[in-house]
Amino acid sequence: MGHRKIRNLVLAGLMAAGTMALSGTADAAGASDAMLANTCAGCHGTNGVSGGPAIPSIAGMKKEILFSMMQQFKDQSRPSTIMGRIAKGYSEGELHQIAAFFEKQKWVNTTAATDAAMAAKGAKLHKSKKCKGCHEENGATQDSEENMFRMAGQWPGSLYLMMKNYQAHDYPNAPKKMIKRLKKLSDADLHALANFYASQK
Numbered sequence: 001m002g003h004r005k006i007r008n009l010v011l012a013g014l015m016a017a018g019t020m021a022l023s024g025t026a027d028a029a030g031a032s033d034a035m036l037a038n039t040c041a042g043c044h045g046t047n048g049v050s051g052g053p054a055i056p057s058i059a060g061m062k063k064e065i066l067f068s069m070m071q072q073f074k075d076q077s078r079p080s081t082i083m084g085r086i087a088k089g090y091s092e093g094e095l096h097q098i099a100a101f102f103e104k105q106k107w108v109n110t111t112a113a114t115d116a117a118m119a120a121k122g123a124k125l126h127k128s129k130k131c132k133g134c135h136e137e138n139g140a141t142q143d144s145e146e147n148m149f150r151m152a153g154q155w156p157g158s159l160y161l162m163m164k165n166y167q168a169h170d171y172p173n174a175p176k177k178m179i180k181r182l183k184k185l186s187d188a189d190l191h192a193l194a195n196f197y198a199s200q201k
């Protein structure tokens, strides 16, 4: 799927879910972790297991990573289409609650079909472009020190969009080594890598 098509899909989803999700935060004072996290479900799926294709699953994300990503969305050091606006609607305390909730949810692999030939090409790139040194276990690793979330079994459309974003926008907190390597890759390479990580179940 092309970048523009995915972006349109994301935007269509946002229009449908955005109003509801944003208005849900108004009277959140004293709400339970689950109630707060429920406003994320419109896009990220029940308990953070996304229905895809362009929105990432966040179930099982370590709480330090989720909290830190939300802070970065808020201060715009993490570029986004919608998450910056959403993150601004929550206090630090609420973000800690939401992060604790998603950490407890079970990761579920994508149901998206992946292309075997593309995944094989992606596996080669994962090694030759040295993604492997940081994204261990074929992308299943999370690293809460550096906000590295799991890529294995993630939606391929969402992985592709993330890589496009690293190529196109400034990410002051992401490793320069990775950005440099990603910028040298073609669109076909990015699709291959997305298929590879998504197929790791």
Ligand code: HEC
Residues within 6 Å of the ligand: 010, 013, 014, 017, 018, 021, 036, 037, 039, 040, 041, 042, 043, 044, 054, 055, 056, 058, 066, 069, 070, 079, 080, 081, 082, 083, 084, 086, 098, 149
């Ligand atoms: C209106 C749809 C929508 C809602 C509601 C929403 N998100 Fe998101 N989320 C997105 C999109 C789209 C992205 C990709 C980044 C972007 O373009 O904003 C994303 C990305 C993320 C990421 C980054 C994942 C990664 O691996 O890089 C996290 C974390 C996240 N959202 C958490 C949340 C939490 C927590 C909530 C509820 C407080 C929430 N989101 C509500 C649409 C949404």
Ligand code: HEC
Residues within 6 Å of the ligand: 056, 126, 129, 130, 131, 132, 133, 134, 135, 146, 147, 148, 149, 150, 151, 159, 162, 163, 171, 173, 174, 175, 177, 178, 181, 182, 193
């Ligand atoms: C030096 C270590 C390092 C290398 C090398 C590296 N990465 Fe990363 N990667 C990270 C870290 C750390 C993050 C989290 C960065 C952030 O957004 O704050 C990340 C994030 C990502 C994400 C987003 C995951 C998510 O859910 O938010 C993708 C996709 C990704 N890397 C793909 C790649 C690919 C493909 C390569 C090889 C071309 C690569 N990385 C090489 C460390 C690395």
